[in-house]
Every structure is written in structure tokens, then in C-alpha cells.
Amino acid sequence: MNVPEMFGSMVFNDTVMREMLPKKVYQSLQNTMIEGKALDEDVADIVASAMKEWAVSKGATHFTHWFQPMTGITAEKHDSFLAVDKNGSVIMDFSGKELTKGEPDASSFPSGGLRATFEARGYTAWDPTSYAFIKDDTLCIPTAFCSYTGQILDKKTPLLRSMDAISDEAVRALSLFGKHVKRVNATIGAEQEYFLIDKNDYAKRLDLRLTGRTLIGAPAAKGQEMEDHYFGSIRPRVKAFMADLDEELWKLGITAKTEHNEVAPCQHEMAPIFDNANKATDANQLTMEMMKKVAERHGFACLLHEKPFEGINGSGKHNNWALSTDDGENLLDPGKTPKDNAQFLLFLTAVIKAVDEYQDLLRISVASAGNDHRLGANEAPPAIVSIFVGDELESVIESIIDGKPFKGSSSSHLDIGTSVLPKLSRDNSDRNRTSPFAFTGNKFEFRMPGSSFNIACTNVMLNTAVADALKSFCDELEGADDFNSRLNELIKRELKAHRRILFNGNGYSKEWEAEAEKRGLSNYKRTPDALIHYADEKNLELFRRHRIYTKEEMESRLEISLDEYQKAIHIEAVTMSEILRRQILPAAIRFSSSIASSVQLKESIGVTANADKALCARLSTLCDGLLLRIDELDECVAGTPAETEKAAFYAADEIIPKMEEARKLSDELETVTDKSYWPIPTYSEILFYV
Ligand code: ADP
Ligand code: MG
DSSP: OOHHHHTTTTBOOHHHHHHHSOHHHHHHHHHHHHHOOOOOHHHHHHHHHHHHHHHHHTTOOEEEEEBOBTTSSOBOOEEESEEEOTTSOEEEOOOHHHHHEEOOBGGGSOOTTSSOGGGOBEEEEEOTTSOOEEETTEEEEEEEEEETTSOBOBSHHHHHHHHHHHHHHHHHHHHHTTOOOSOEEEEEEEEEEEEEEEHHHHHTOHHHHHHSSOSOOOOOSOOSTTOOSTTOOOOHHHHHHHHHHHHHHHHTTOOEEEEEEOSSTTEEEEEEOOEEHHHHHHHHHHHHHHHHHHHHHTTEEEEOOSOSSTTSOOOBEEEEEEEEETTOOBTTSOOSSHHHHHHHHHHHHHHHHHHHHTHHHHHHTTOOTTGGGTTTSTTSOOSBOOEEOOHHHHHHHHHHHHTOOOTTOOSSSOOTTTSOOOOOOHHHHTOOTTOSEEEOSSSEEEOOSBTTOOTHHHHHHHHHHHHHHHHHHHHHHTTOSSHHHHHHHHHHHHHHHTGGGBOOSOTTSHHHHHHHHHHTOOBOOSHHHHHTTTTOHHHHHHHHHTTSOOHHHHHHHHHHHHHHHHHHHHHHHHHHHHHIIIIIHHHHHHHHHHHHHHHHHHHHTTOOOHHHHHHHHHHHHHHHHHHHHHHHHHHHHHTOOSSHHHHHHHIIIIIHHHHHHHHHHHHHHHHHSOGGGOOSOOHHHHHTOO
16 A cells, blocks of 8 residues: 555645646635635636546546534535536536535524524635545535625634634734744644444444434443553454545545554544644544444444443543644744743743633533533543643743742743743653643643534634733733843733643542632533533623624524534433333333243242242332333423523433433343343443454
């Protein structure tokens, strides 16, 4: 296999563009891609024609505007290149207009009240900053999605806006240090966790098929306590899947780099090489899609749910984030000279300020019914946002705040801009796996996102909040008489003000919860608790200031998220009720009545049947209880209030506890029911397949 040759073979990338586009057109497109400049109209026609020619040569027959509506998954509507020319002959055609703008019917996508159904039209607009690619014989054109009146209906548009915002402010900040760059990009490496289980088991479980997770299931005799799966040897079947996945991703220009087993049985991870936030987000969306598709081919089902199985780890997505100039300088790299150090400290301080001031937005960006099972459980970061910077950097920060010498340093105190930072060892900084937001040497790793999430939202929050911090810094520092002393002052003041967000201890501990409360950090345990703060005045102001969202757009997003949560729980409850009523209860009753018959039989020949009787009685009691619980659950679901916010809280307060009660009885029944009667695959069968 020739990887370099295969890599990106299905992507209309820089090499192809260079080859196929006239020099001037290529240059104009480059300006758009690198500097975010608007694209000339006549350029679009030439690009479209080249794109079509390239796509047809690769066997493509259709094209689609590929976009990311608020459902979180990607959407596409296929059109063929087919056209009829003047002479009535069929030709393959694709115009600049078709490339740059599409008009899908928007009425079936969530809009949170932004768009009345009678104005169903929405439009998609080409995003030339992410490469077009071919998937299933279709040329896919990454696009943004808006309502006809220009209100945004997708996840890409705000991401692009937030990338512009952070670029503008970072460019400003760099010029304070005498560096003049055109663009600063947020860079992202999204590590993707997932489960692979046998397709046959998946097919037999309605809960997995409809909700992505198991709603019932007693724990397997073995879980992850032996810690033998993490980085363990990979099953040959899984290895074949991974090899195939790599190949598919490489063709799409996705830099799949590492594949390994994760902590839980059947759990794995794929990490790509980082890219700018826009491309990385598109790549991650595609990765999730390909994982599911490739799994099918190998007789697997790929589960991207945050918590497919109770009692063992769920799946997350680590969002590695840094800032990079167009010259490739990583602004979160401490550097070696005092000047580099000072610049690093300014950017570091901006991140600390941003995360502290907008901890609620970060929490909101990872809020979902699925992720609620992870956050705060003993496997994933808590619902409290805090930053881990490592001992060395922490002592540097302390020395700045207190004006004291830091450990191991000979100088009296750290004078930003003149003294040199101690060299930070990278190993040291990555040790705390319990932190939701960890500095790992030259980037931050945000570990709260759920495995099924579109990472756009998280990065919109992060980019915008950091842009805002940088903006306030630049406003203050630009035109300062003595830059160095103002810088020292500012960094000291801001670090002091936001010190509370720094935490190097065990994020899983109870003590931290109490301590965090004392520090005034927010701790929103459930999705609706977090979501209702989305449109708080300070957040509206932030997004308005950086022209990311209008108030209406934010309110619509809030409505969509609450609704999504409420619906997810609703579907789970209804699915659970159906499984319990139509599969579990009948099976347990069949089993208990077979015992009852055997009791009669045994007693008729004068044989004791004490065990039979005891078991039968136990089963019957559990069944009685279970039926009661199912009825209560159904009744509870029927009582769901109509209004979205109320329904979301009702789901969290009322429905979830009812589901938990029903599950408890069902799981107990499972442990006493003859295996041959149990109608669905159990945890041991699913997790320890051969
Ligand atoms: P690990 O977390 O397993 O130690 P790494 O730290 O090397 O592995 O990388 C984890 C992820 O972070 C990878 O996807 C990698 O590409 C990404 N990454 C590395 N550097 C950066 C950066 N500057 N910006 C964003 N992501 C990065
Ligand atoms: Mg990592």
C-alpha cells in the first residue's frame, strides 16, 4: 500500500488545485482560504468546472452541499451532474452557482423557532476553506447553512466566525510583540473514542438501535477492573476494521494517526494529526460517519454514544486546542527567550481568563442526555470546569501573582519580558487525567466533549471567549508607554483574578466539589441545569460583541438544545417501556410458569421442590414490581408538559428516576432468569464476544 499516494486521493486539495486551476484563479482561491477574503464570482465558475472534471474522472456522478444542521450530524442532498445541452445530448455539468449556493428545503431541520415553516427555504453557501471530497461517488462540497433571511441554522457558520474573531485578536496581540502575521488559526486534534460490538448483538437490542445505549442490563461478571484492555492487544477482527478505517480516512485526506484500545472492553480510540478548527471539525464529522460505515462491513456496529453500557467507562472526545500563526508558530508553546515567554504568558493568561469567565459556556457546549452519564461519574471529568497547568507552570503562576521567587530559580522573582521561564517538562504536565481542561505542554486538552458531539460548538465557545480576553488585553496594552511594565501588571492582575479556575488535584474527588463551590465555580450536573444559562446576559453580550450570534439565534439554539435533550429522554423512556413490557416481562413470566409446572409435577410424585418454589416466588415478586414500574413510567411520560424548558426539567426530575427504578428490577430479574429464556444479549455476551 502506498500511503502517500492514497492519502487525499478523494480530496480536491491543494495539489489538485495547483494542477487543475489557472495560476490566477488558484491564487485568488488561496487568498480566500488563507486570509478569509471573499471569493470573486468569475473564479467560482472556473473552480466548479475543474472540480467537476476532477470528480467525474474519479467516477463521481453526483454532487451535494454537505452541511452541519443543528441535529449535530451532517446532511446532504444529492443532485447529479447530469444536464441536457442545446442539442439535446446529455452532458455532465456543474456551474459556479451550483458550487457556491444551494437551496435545500430547510423546514425539516431544527431551527428553534427561527424559521416559520411557510418560509421553508434555506440556503447553503460554499465554504472554500475546507476541501471538497468524494464519498460514495458524490462530490461533497462543505457548506454553511442559513435561513433565507440570513440567520444561521448550522454549526459551521458560527465556528468560522469564531475563528475570524480569535484570529483578529491574536494578530493584534502578536503585533504588540513586534510580530506581523496575517492569520492565526485555532488548531484542533480531536481524539475520538468509540465502541465496537458484534452486529448481531446490536440487531437484537431495540435500545441500542433506537437510543444508541443499553437501557437495561446487569453488569457482566467481569468489567474493566482488570485493566487489561487499555493499549492491550487488538482482536484480529478489530485490527482489520482499523486498517480499513485508516485507509478510508486517508483517502479522504484525514490524518488518522493512532488507533488503540481504550479502558473499557470493546472500547477503542482514533486520533488524527491536528488541523485548523474548521477542517478538523469537518474531518471529525466524516470520521464518525466512516466509523459506522466501515464497522458494518466488518460485521460490527460502531457505538458513538457517550454511555452505551452502565458500569464501565463511556466515550468522550478530547478536544486538543492551540493557536497557530500562518508561519506555523504555536502560540501556546512557551518558547525559549524572555520575549517568547512573555508572549506565551499573555496567551496563557487569556485562556485562563476565558475559561474562568465562560466556564458555563464550555459546560453548555458539552451538555447532552448522553454526556450526563459521563460527566461527574468516576471516569470522566466532573461537571465542574477547571484548568490543570501542571506543577511547574502553577509555581510560575504563583510566583507571578505573589511576586515571590519560584522553586528552583535563582532570580528573586519572575519579571515577565526579561527573565526566562524554567523549561517545562512535558511529561509533568499531562499527568492529571482527571482534569477537564489540561495544559499539555504546548496545547490545551478539553476532555469534556462527548463522543457523539460535533466539536464545532465547543470550539465556538473556546475561540470566542479567548478572543474576548485577548481583545480586552489589547485594548489595554496598545499605546502603553511602558509596554513591559503594563504587561507585567496586566498578567499579574488577571492571573490573580482568575486563579480560582486553576486546580491541580483530583477532579474526581468529593472534596473538590466542596472546594469548587467555595471558590464560586459552577457545577451544573444535568443538561437543563447548564443549558438555561446559555442566553444569560453576559453570554449574549459576548457573542454580540464578536458578531457570532444574534440574540434570536442564541435563543433558538437554546430551544433546540432543550428540545433535543427532552426528546432523547422521551425516546429512551418509551423504548425502555416497550422492551420491558414486550420482551423482558413475558420472558420472566414464561420462565416462572415453567417452574410452577415443574413444582406441580415434582409434588405429584412426592419429590420436594423447595428451590423451585423459592425461585418461582422471587421471580413473581420481581415481575409484579416490574409491571408496576412500567405502568408508572408510562404514566410519567404521558404527563410531559408541552413547554420545552418545562419538559426538559421534567425529563430530568421525573422520567429519569422512574427509568432507573424500572431498570433496577429488570437487572435483578436478569440475574435470576434462566439464560435460555432471556430475550436479549447480555452485557457479558456483548462485551466479551469472540
Ligand atoms: P497524547 O494525548 O496521546 O499524548 P498527543 O499529545 O501527541 O498525544 O496528541 C493528542 C492529539 O493532540 C493529537 O490529535 C494531536 O494531533 C493533537 N495536537 C498536538 N499538537 C496540537 C496542537 N498544537 N494543536 C491542536 N492539537 C494538537
Ligand atoms: Mg490526549
